[in-house]
């Protein structure tokens with residue numbers, strides 16, 4: 203028994219001194235619990251606050267349309283109302299707006315007419331259009347429900363008012379009136395990808411794979427850091443540097459090898475995406491591959507920088523795994539970014555992942571040109587250069 | 601000495617933080633010799649080698665290699681082969697692949713590189729295991745591979761940092777023989793160690809380091825000679841040891857002094873005579889003759905030579921391995 207206790211105490215002591223184990227056992231669960239806790243608190247049940255955002259273009263500007271907007275509010279949507287807009291559709295399709303709903307002129311009077319007629323009139327259904335950013339379609343069905351719900355609520359309330367005006371006694375049973383009148387015939391058109399007549403709807407793979415690819419490409423940073431530390435620990439780095447070889451050449455060779463591995467990794471993930479998730483390949487392939495290539499560059503820079511901080515391999519592995527996972531979660535690579543609380547959404551833009559994903563989404567989901575995706579791509583590239591600059595500076599000091 | 605020096609260091613100094621690792625170090629290594637740098641753990645040997653190899657920049661002092669100031673340029677590095685104290689080889693590469701890689705760093709390629717790899721594998725006796733991963737080698741085999749990797753590009757000056765740590769006598773001999781034969785072919789060697797026997801056996805000249813400083817530097821013989829001369833201990837059986845015998849011994853050529861202790865409890869009837877001789881080899885015939893002449897029979901004989909150990913002890917007041 204005492205020997206068992208001796209081994210137990212020794213293991214506990216070792217565990218306490220092993221930082222990477224500490225990170226894996228305590229750090230990772232903490233981060234997961236925090237992040238997912240915040241997300242699920244938001245999404246649990248419809249009563250909770252999903253981060254739903256709609257811009258409403260109110261062309262009608264009537265009491266009824268205002269009621270409609272108020273009802274949207276009540277259902278937990280943060281509504282931004284505008285009264286005139288040029289190129290609203292384009293703003294949504296290029297990702298500048300999350301979602302937009304247009305209440306056409308005559309919206310109010312259509313509902314009013316319907317509410318006043320006692321016999322269901324033979325009229326064509328009311329038609330509304332909801333535009334959704336092609337890259338943020340996770341909440342599409344929820345938005346659709348919410349808009350339909352608000353519409354029915356608005357029309358039902360109006361009908362109830364008319365009924366009450368006709369039969370005052372009914373005022374006592376207001377609460378049950380919603381179920382009373384038959385529903386307003388309405389059609390909600392949802393446009394969630396550009397030029398539906400020309401392009402097919404993006405596949406699940408188009409929506410999920412780029413994030414995964416970017417996440418795994420950045421995971422290479424860990425490998426870069428580990429091989430560097432390994433070479434430093436075994437003395438092979440010093441040995442290489444004692445040969446007529448400059449530190450730059452050593453690093454360049456190592457990074458080149460990592461890049462080759464990155465390319466193989468990307469090919470594998472792309473193949474998986476194509477066969478299992480119907481990833482679309484014939485959209486600006488060169489541009490998208492370029493984004494991944496820049497990601498490799500930036501990831502190696504990140505790995506290099508990490509290598510200048512850690513001393514042991516274990517330490518590095520723990521640190522990087524944690525950092526990369528947090529980045530993956532924050533940036534929307536591992537799950538839909540729309541679900542993030544607004545504060546974290548802001549934070550996500552400190553990760554290169556988020557910008558890389560934005561660039562791919564621009565081309566693949568929003569079908570924008572390479573030029574439109576270029577600004578995001580440049581940010582990834584600049585982050586990479588900055589990482590390299592700092593890392594090389596620190597490397598020389600050593 | 602008139603031979604030209606290949607390496608000269610002058611007032612070399614290096615500090616880690618506050619602590620001096622090497623302090624005001626000056627010595628030179630002549631072309632074609634094996635120079636030993638002897639010192640206990642932490643003496644600053646590795647730091648010195650790192651500076652000579654261009655891996656650390658001295659805080660002070662300068663290094664001259666082949667008659668030119670050394671700045672660590674690629675051409676200068678080609679003259680040097682470093683065999684680090686740590687096993688700096690890739691465990692997941694085979695012996696052959698390791699050597700090929702380090703050769704390539706020096707620009708070897710194709711048939712030249714293959715031939716050189718084979719030569720080096722043969723030199724360190726690893727030909728049969730050339731295709732095995734280095735991680736499957738024994739400790740001594742890894743050491744030998746480590747040595748071979750530093751020789752691939754035919755350096756002029758080989759910097760060997762404790763190449764025999766954790767090595768069995770057989771592997772050690774392999775390493776020694778390799779170094780000796782390369783030295784015969786003209787390779788100059790800087791050999792660091794804290795084993796004085798190694799340095800005594802292998803080196804022409806020795807620098808003794810302690811606490812970052814060079815406390816002595818000379819040929820092995822000269823250093824030892826400074827520590828006094830050898831003593832020949834004789835166990836002699838004689839009725840009594842006569843004063844005639846002692847006088848006869850003292851009168852021999854090369855004798856510097858004679859003392860005698862009468863028989864003690866452990867060795868009944870055996871007296872021990874100590875003859876201090878500057879040339880024990882030349883003294884012995886005379887001693888034996890004198891003993892015969894005086895009817896004293898020789899029971900035991902030993903020659904005690906001062907070693908580098910004694911030199912170190914005398915210079916620092918402490919033992920080399922403690």
Ligand SMILES: Nc1ncnc2c1ncn2[C@@H]1O[C@H](COP(=O)(O)OP(=O)(O)OP(=O)(O)O)[C@@H](O)[C@H]1O
Nearest residue numbers: 616621639640641642643644645646647648685794
């Ligand atoms: N990276 C380092 N950081 C701080 N101090 C160091 C470092 N490397 C060596 N030192 C210190 O410098 C001094 C000289 O070390 P060095 O490794 O040169 O000794 P050495 O003679 O090679 O010893 P050994 O026989 O143990 O290899 C020691 O006091 C050591 O603690």
Ligand SMILES: [Mg+2]
Nearest residue numbers: 645646647685
């Ligand atoms: Mg050392």
